Amino acid sequence: MRILLAILLNACALGAAAFLLPGIGVDGAGRGAGELLLAYLFVGAVFGVVNAIIKPVLSLLALPITCLTLGLFTVVINAAMLLLTGWLTSFTPVHFVVDSFFWDAVLGAIIVSVVSAVLNWFVVSPATAGRER
Template identity: 50%
Template sequence: MNLILRIIVNALALAAAVWFLPGMEIAGSDAFAASLGDTGSTVVAYLVIGALFGVVNALVRPLVELVALPLTCLTLGLFAVVINALMLLLTAWASQFTPITLSFDGFLTALFAAIIVAIVSAVLGWVMPDRRAERSRED
């Protein structure tokens, strides 16, 4: 259940970034849109990109953070925003191999998208109940 909530939070955060930034777009192929309808294809597109973003964050991000640790310490943590932007750009590159694509018009757009995604994810994570805390209270 936690995985599904994480995908939904990622999808909502990416949707907020797409809504705020004109240089960011999530689009599906015409055949994909025709098979699900307009609203259905949009929802599925955001969920797929949210899942892909989660996979990129789970597999690649720890290694990148480890390699960039000295730079992150030197910048007092501000380099983490650049790492988030790089993860979004990696997600956009990986989405080229799927029927649903994420695209940016430049690194600056990805940087602002990373800030928006981080803020929305933090707010949604704060609002949503923590399942681990509920399970520990039951024990």
């Protein structure tokens, strides 16, 4: 159940980034709302796998430059995860498209991070509030 919730939250965050930025979106999905929702759920699952497997290794390797920039390099790592998700989904019928690195990927990473944090705060916090005794 926790994995499905994480996929749903990733899909919402990626959908918000695609809504706010014209350079981010999903190609290959039909025009129906259900098909678009399934496409974002699929891309959210791929994004979750990328964040679970590759991001920790990359964050560890980039730890010196992350400390040197006082954590701002984390935005670049998150933007790279968006681009990697786009590259991985290019081999599937549903393509997650990020047009450019600087504006689309970096701003998309910031939007995805903020939306994910807010959604996690609203969804995960009330569920665990009764167990904090």
